[in-house]
Amino acid sequence: MNDILPAADRLRFEEEARLYQEGARxxxxxxxxxxxxxxxxxxxxxxxMMRIRIPGGRMTAFQLMAVANAADLYGNGAxxxxxxxxxxxxxxxxxxxxxxLRALLKVGLHTRGGGGNTVRNITACTMCDLTGYAILNVYxxxxxxxxxxxxxxxSYRLPRKLKIAFSACARDCPExxxxxxxxxxxxxxxxxxxxxxxxxxVGGGLGARSAAAVELEPFVSPDEVYLVAAAIRSxxxxxxxxxxKNNSRLRFLVQSLGLDSFKRxxxxxxxxxxxxxxxPIVPLEGRPQPVGDPSDIPAIRDPEMNTWAxxxxxxxTIAGFFAVTSPVSMGDITSASAGALAEWLWNSDxxxxxxxxxxxxxxxxxxxxxxxxxxxxxxxxGIVRPAPPALSGMCVCAGAGTCQLGICRSKDVAAEIYKMKxxxxxxxxxxxxxxxxxxxCMNQCARSTTAVLxxxxxxxxxxxxxxxxxxxxxxxxxxxxxxxxxxPVGTVPARWITPLLDGFLDRLAAVLPRDADVARIIxxxxxxxxxxxxxxxxxxxxxxxxxFYRDWGADDQPFTTEDRGKGECSAGETSxxx
Ligand code: SF4
Numbered sequence: 401m402n403d404i405l406p407a408a409d410r411l412r413f414e415e416e417a418r419l420y421q422e423g424a425r426x427x428x429x430x431x432x433x434x435x436x437x438x439x440x441x442x443x444x445x446x447x448x449m450m451r452i453r454i455p456g457g458r459m460t461a462f463q464l465m466a467v468a469n470a471a472d473l474y475g476n477g478a479x480x481x482x483x484x485x486x487x488x489x490x491x492x493x494x495x496x497x498x499x500x501l502r503a504l505l506k507v508g509l510h511t512r513g514g515g516g517n518t519v520r521n522i523t524a525c526t527m528c529d530l531t532g533y534a535i536l537n538v539y540x541x542x543x544x545x546x547x548x549x550x551x552x553x554x555s556y557r558l559p560r561k562l563k564i565a566f567s568a569c570a571r572d573c574p575e576x577x578x579x580x581x582x583x584x585x586x587x588x589x590x591x592x593x594x595x596x597x598x599x600x601x602v603g604g605g606l607g608a609r610s611a612a613a614v615e616l617e618p619f620v621s622p623d624e625v626y627l628v629a630a631a632i633r634s635x636x637x638x639x640x641x642x643x644x645k646n647n648s649r650l651r652f653l654v655q656s657l658g659l660d661s662f663k664r665x666x667x668x669x670x671x672x673x674x675x676x677x678x679x680p681i682v683p684l685e686g687r688p689q690p691v692g693d694p695s696d697i698p699a700i701r702d703p704e705m706n707t708w709a710x711x712x713x714x715x716x717t718i719a720g721f722f723a724v725t726s727p728v729s730m731g732d733i734t735s736a737s738a739g740a741l742a743e744w745l746w747n748s749d750x751x752x753x754x755x756x757x758x759x760x761x762x763x764x765x766x767x768x769x770x771x772x773x774x775x776x777x778x779x780x781x782g783i784v785r786p787a788p789p790a791l792s793g794m795c796v797c798a799g800a801g802t803c804q805l806g807i808c809r810s811k812d813v814a815a816e817i818y819k820m821k822x823x824x825x826x827x828x829x830x831x832x833x834x835x836x837x838x839x840x841c842m843n844q845c846a847r848s849t850t851a852v853l854x855x856x857x858x859x860x861x862x863x864x865x866x867x868x869x870x871x872x873x874x875x876x877x878x879x880x881x882x883x884x885x886x887x888p889v890g891t892v893p894a895r896w897i898t899p900l901l902d903g904f905l906d907r908l909a910a911v912l913p914r915d916a917d918v919a920r921i922i923x924x925x926x927x928x929x930x931x932x933x934x935x936x937x938x939x940x941x942x943x944x945x946x947x948f949y950r951d952w953g954a955d956d957q958p959f960t961t962e963d964r965g966k967g968e969c970s971a972g973e974t975s976x977x978x
Contacts, residue, residue: 405510438514448492451514456524456542457485457755461745466507468739474500481731485755519555526754528568530716536585538566559640560648577883578604580650584880603654606844612883626679631670690765694720697768724763727792731759740781758793788826790834799840804965806840808857812953825909830916849886850876868894868951875922896936904932
């Protein structure tokens with residue numbers, strides 16, 4: 401299911417790690433070796449995060465078990481699922497990096513290209529081979545493109561990172577509309593009937609000067625997917641601004657050249673590469689037949705299980721099989737819970753689990769009769785934490801608790817919001833469509849400005865004292881070429897977030913029709929959010945409320961940005977050899 405790291409590259413990295421431990425490599429030399437391998441230093445010196453790439457978010461139960469074991473043996477005993485379908489381990493030391501990598505390789509997992517100026521994990525819809533609304537099963541393309549691109553040196557010598565997403569329908573769950581390259585499955589009519597293929601989007605991305613992607617080609621055939629990706633990569637490599645980290649992302653190249661110019665270069669490059677690139681023909685796959693006997697879900701009498709089933713169990717096209725979402729609060733799960741789930745899946749002949757863009761798990765192909773058994777197991781193992789859909793879908797980045805670049809402790813404020821889960825407004829049926837995302841800084845790893853309600857960590861000051869705050873954004877939606885970024889609404893002190901959200905949701909739920917869709921939520925909520933924010937924009941003075949000058953989860957530490965580290969994300973652009 402996953403590509404493998406070539407032995408020569410692994411040995412080269414292991415040698416770098418050994419030399420660093422012996423003092424024969426500087427901090428910078430080691431950073432240049434480890435960042436393209438997806439290994440970043442955390443806030444604490446000498447403590448590392450390892451990002452494991454999971455193409456399309458698909459992993460076997462056995463792989464999940466191995467990751468849980470690695471977290472236990474070499475990390476801090478926890479797994480973190482990201483919004484781009486990677487798994488992160490935290491708390492590694494320089495001594496534990498290599499054994500952890502070796503343990504992952506044994507089950508076909510690796511971290512290469514998990515960081516630095518590389519082709520990052522390729523993301524995809526997790527339901528693309530399970531439901532009728534998906535136009536195309538995009539997994540074969542994710543698999544083939546990952547294997548091709550990761551073995552090519554060009555993928556490690558880019559001006560900056562390159563993110564690719566495959567969306568199987570216009571819902572655009574993987575956010576092709578905000579990716580460097582978005583492949584959007586679509587039909588094309590012609591006089592002989594219809595053909596399947598992809599619309600190609602380019603130049604989306606979040607962070608400094610966020611942008612939605614624009615259409616590069618209205619339709620390409622499946623045979624051209626690799627050619628398209630290679631041609632864009634090549635233009636980016638030749639013309640991208642690698643000398644200026646702040647202007648080096650693909651979207652800045654598209655903006656500075658203009659779409660027409662970029663497109664001309666891309667088409668010329670595509671034609672010049674056409675005869676030289678060997679792309680294995682990717683057979684179009686339908687929906688694979690699940691293993692096991694299909695069956696209906698038995699009658700459920702437990703009201704709590706019923707609520708869970710209505711929110712987390714999804715019908716598949718093949719009758720008698722279901723996809724089940726396991727909400728993972730803030731993408732964090734202990735190695736014990738992950739290991740127990742993997743073992744249960746393995747013993748139940750359910751050999752697959754998928755990581756969703758909402759940082760949850762999705763278990764496909766569960767026969768109906770196993771649904772109550774799965775619920776009981778997850779409840780006993782403490783994996784199911786019942787929460788309203790808007791909360792279980794809430795995305796949160798690592799934040800300043802561990803991330804060097806973090807300004808605010810996004811996980812801690814999100815934990816406070818979870819405590820509000822029993823409030824009545826969450827039961828409003830339309831609020832299931834309210835996406836909420838928290839990022840600890842403007843890098844937006846939780847993809848805040850693609851959500852309906854997004855928060856981005858910032859620092860503000862009053863009377864010479866700094867306090868943690870969040871910029872508030874409203875109205876983002878990912879819909880392929882029709883995506884729109886959330887607009888800034890204002891700034892709120894971190895300590896005012898809970899009353900702001902409480903008041904806003906209360907007022908929104910009171911006027912929102914029960915059948916409102918996302919567009920209606922955005923229209924209705926905008927003036928209410930503006931009004932609520934006006935009440936909570938200003939922090940009180942230090943003398944009356946000193947806690948406002950300390951972040952959530954850090955009551956004993958005055959807030960500061962002085963301990964913020966230097967970004968490692970673009971390290972290693974010239975030093976990795978392939
Ligand atoms: S958004 Fe900022 S704080 Fe959060 S993980 Fe990314 S870089 Fe770190």
